[in-house]
Amino acid sequence: xxxxxxxxxxxxxxxxxxxxxxxxxxxxxxxxxxxxxxxxxxxxxxxxxxxxxxxxxxxxxxxxxxxxxxxxxxxxxxxxxxxxxxxxxxxxxxxxxxxxxxxxxxxxxxxxxxxxxx
Amino acid sequence: xxxxxxxxxxxxxxxxxxxxxxxxxxxxxxxxxxxxxxxxxxxxxxxxxxxxxxxxxxxxxxxxxxxxxxxxxxxxxxxxxxxxxxxxxxxxxxxxxxxxxxxxxxxxxxxx
Numbered sequence: 001x002x003x004x005x006x007x008x009x010x011x012x013x014x015x016x017x018x019x020x021x022x023x024x025x026x027x028x029x030x031x032x033x034x035x036x037x038x039x040x041x042x043x044x045x046x047x048x049x050x051x052x053x054x055x056x057x058x059x060x061x062x063x064x065x066x067x068x069x070x071x072x073x074x075x076x077x078x079x080x081x082x083x084x085x086x087x088x089x090x091x092x093x094x095x096x097x098x099x100x101x102x103x104x105x106x107x108x109x110x111x112x113x114x115x116x117x118x
Numbered sequence: 119x120x121x122x123x124x125x126x127x128x129x130x131x132x133x134x135x136x137x138x139x140x141x142x143x144x145x146x147x148x149x150x151x152x153x154x155x156x157x158x159x160x161x162x163x164x165x166x167x168x169x170x171x172x173x174x175x176x177x178x179x180x181x182x183x184x185x186x187x188x189x190x191x192x193x194x195x196x197x198x199x200x201x202x203x204x205x206x207x208x209x210x211x212x213x214x215x216x217x218x219x220x221x222x223x224x225x226x227x228x229x230x
Contacts, residue, residue: 004160035218043207045161045221091160095218101166103174106153106219108160 002027004094006109013082014117020067021077021112023092029053033095034068035106036077040088048090051075079114087116122147122212122222123192130228131200139195139225143212150193151219152185155207167193200229 003026013019025034036048051059051068058066063080079086092109123142131137143150148169153161163177167187178185182200187193197204207226211219 033218037221043224043226045209045211045224047218050218093160098174101174103166104151104213104219105163105166105174105177106161108162110158110160 002029002094002096002107004092004107004109006092006112008112009110010113010115012115012117013079015082015084017082018078018080019082019114021079021090021092021114023075023077023109025073025075025092025094025107027073027094027096029096032097034066034075035093035095036064036066036075037091037093037108038086038088039091039111045091049077082116084116084118087114089113122210122220124208124210124222124225126225127223128226128228130230132230133201134199137197137200137204137227137229139197139208139210139227140192141195141210141212141222142192143210144214144220147212147214147220149213150187151211151213152193152195153209153211155209155224157206161209164195197227200227202229205229 005024032053034051038046038048049061049064065078067076089111091111093106096105150167152164155161165178165185166174182198184196207224209224210222
């Protein structure tokens with residue numbers, strides 16, 4: 001069974017600085033997707049970035065980028081030029097596919113609470 | 119496109135009552151997923167439905183919980199005889215392909 005581990009319950013970053021959130025996972029699959037979701041106090045789950053495992057190039061979305069190390073099963077999120085609006089819970093997620101049922105299941109980590117200091 | 123709509127946003131039930139949570143998927147999406155988020159935890163898969171079919175309910179508690187996605191109308195997650203441990207945020211997500219989910223804003227259920 002796949003597992004996702006986020007070992008940092010809470011992180012702080014100064015406004016305009018850079019912060020990296022860690023995520024490791026365990027799987028025996030070779031083809032899969034990884035995601036980072038942001039959950040602000042409104043509870044909405046907002047997709048930040050996604051990475052296909054077969055792509056060696058790290059995904060980038062504006063100030064957000066990932067460091068995907070497939071062999072090490074590591075998928076960290078880097079937030080550059082942090083803004084006050086980045087403060088939220090961040091969840092790393094692995095998407096598994098059950099070929100029998102066709103189900104795409106997301107396995108989420110326990111989250112990292114990011115605080116942005118003015 | 120209004121996105122994935124969940125209602126109610128907040129639901130308070132006394133122990134022993136029934137809770138009905140509704141989810142209207144995005145227009146054109148025929149796949150619905152329900153997840154539960156306990157306090158200070160990530161989301162955990164409960165059930166995957168397509169129109170009129172439960173495809174995978176491996177994450178659903180064996181008793182008191184049921185889900186449906188009728189031909190017409192929203193998907194419903196039903197919890198009978200609620201207990202305090204059912205208090206959580208329940209999220210619905212929809213998709214039409216393997217690109218990824220779109221999540222709703224969740225329903226926070228509080229059992230008193």
